[in-house]
Amino acid sequence: MPSPIPLARFLPSVEIRSYNSSPLVLSCKRGPFASSPPVRERVLPPRLAWCSIDWGEVQILEPLGSGGFGHVYRATYRGETVAVKKVNRCVKNRLASRQSFWSELNAVQLPRHPNLVKVLAAGPCGPGDAEGLEAVIMEYAGSSTLHHAIYNCPGSDLGFARCLTYSRDLTRGLAFLHAHNIVHLDLKPANVLLARRGPHTCCKIGDFGCSLRLHLLDPGAATGLTGGTYTHRAPELLRGLPATRKADIFSFAITLWQMVSRRVPYEGVERQCVIYAVVAYQLRPTLSDPIFSAPNSLGACFRGTIERCWAAQPEERPGAKCLLEELDNIQDSENQAQERCSTPDLPVY
The missing domain is CATH 1.10.510.10 (Transferase(Phosphotransferase) domain 1)
Incomplete structure (x- = not known):
């Protein structure tokens, strides 16, 4: 997990982009009434829409570990055993966690390689997940390091x-x-x-x-x-x-x-x-x-x-x-x- 990223790294607009390749976009939309506060949606840009998570295909099996960012689970996704890393909404350093999420997606378009853990999908946690913020799905390579x-x-x-x-x-x-x-x-x-x-x-x-x-x-x-x-x-x-x-x-x-x-x-x-x-x-x-x-x-x-x-x-x-x-x-x-x-x-x- 990277250390805190200075606020100056981010643009002061409603689209927050990392200095390297941040694929996560925060768009602001007004609620049904003009006076209602903006509602933020976390979506991936069109070029990465293909790797968005289909949560209907995810079945969590067991927890594998946890850290300051959140939790990792063993799961199945579209018939494949995978590891799911979820960033907690209440994480202490949300800027660092979000930067980590963006950086994980640097590897999402890479072909499979026998000596790299393949990143399969990423995006916001499911609508019913009150604790999760973002998630990354990776191939499951075991738990031994x-x-x-x-x-x-x-x-x-x-x-x-x-x-x-x-x-x-x-x-x-x-x-x-x-x-x-x-x-x-x-x-x-x-x-x-x-x-x-x-x-x-x-x-x-x-x-x-x-x-x-x-x-x-x-x-x-x-x-x-x-x-x-x-x-x-x-x-x-x-x-x-x-x-x-x-x-x-x-x-x-x-x-x-x-x-x-x-x-x-x-x-x-x-x-x-x-x-x-x-x-x-x-x-x-x-x-x-x-x-x-x-x-x-x-x-x-x-x-x-x-x-x-x-x-x-x-x-x-x-x-x-x-x-x-x-x-x-x-x-x-x-x-x-x-x-x-x-x-x-x-x-x-």
């Missing part, structure tokens, strides 16, 4: 193979988003779902509540953004500079560090101290643990990748496509090493 796999499974080890697989999944998802001019801006383990795909588990990037469409941005309007998670936020964004694709690469580096170390970044350090040190002194999570320095260790294999991806200057970080090629090369080398180990030596005569 990468955060749970890292921190809530004591005694287990993600291991080199799984870290590499998950890293490639995340990079594929980012490369797809970036190719469509969308930056996620809140990549972290809690926003990565672990979905079953046959006998294997794959990562799906979800929660587009901080995302931006780059080609719709006014560079001046993109500065000073306050959404996202400060532990994973690129230093240029903390300085108030415009968002670019390389901001997601920085977040990927912190996430990969978490997979390898299984530690919380900047644990015990106050938020403001972290933000200042990341910007002013290039503070990063520690790489001094033995796992990052021992020869042939899990961390040693990924250390160079992590350091390149969290470089202070965005232009020094690899793009998602180049990063994926790098990880694919690591996977190819690993496969070749396994083949050599499994091939018996032929006898010499």
Whole structure:
């Protein structure tokens, strides 16, 4: 959930539009009497009418979780199991919640991708829902997250193979988003779902509540953004500079560090101290643990990748496509090493 958005971001007219791509329109209509106050309707613009929610096709099955924005439910929609995220009408920060809703719709027109949670429909809550404000319907990818796999499974080890697989999944998802001019801006383990795909588990990037469409941005309007998670936020964004694709690469580096170390970044350090040190002194999570320095260790294999991806200057970080090629090369080398180990030596005569 993004942080509060300044009121200056919004136009002072009856149509409220976000600085990035806000598809929600608030239209003012008078009641039956001239003296009656305006009645506001929440509708999607014509270009997004196809993704409006048909609440007659929604069947809520069970709650999945809740937060400051509202609640998430498992449900069925047009014969498909889905997740329904409802924004509460009484949410404390309605501007932030509405901005999150608009940002979620940045992904609504994207084709399906195996490493992204597909947004299926969105719009105002049903007429009989007194508590809900807006809702987003997404594909159901399960309830297990990468955060749970890292921190809530004591005694287990993600291991080199799984870290590499998950890293490639995340990079594929980012490369797809970036190719469509969308930056996620809140990549972290809690926003990565672990979905079953046959006998294997794959990562799906979800929660587009901080995302931006780059080609719709006014560079001046993109500065000073306050959404996202400060532990994973690129230093240029903390300085108030415009968002670019390389901001997601920085977040990927912190996430990969978490997979390898299984530690919380900047644990015990106050938020403001972290933000200042990341910007002013290039503070990063520690790489001094033995796992990052021992020869042939899990961390040693990924250390160079992590350091390149969290470089202070965005232009020094690899793009998602180049990063994926790098990880694919690591996977190819690993496969070749396994083949050599499994091939018996032929006898010499």
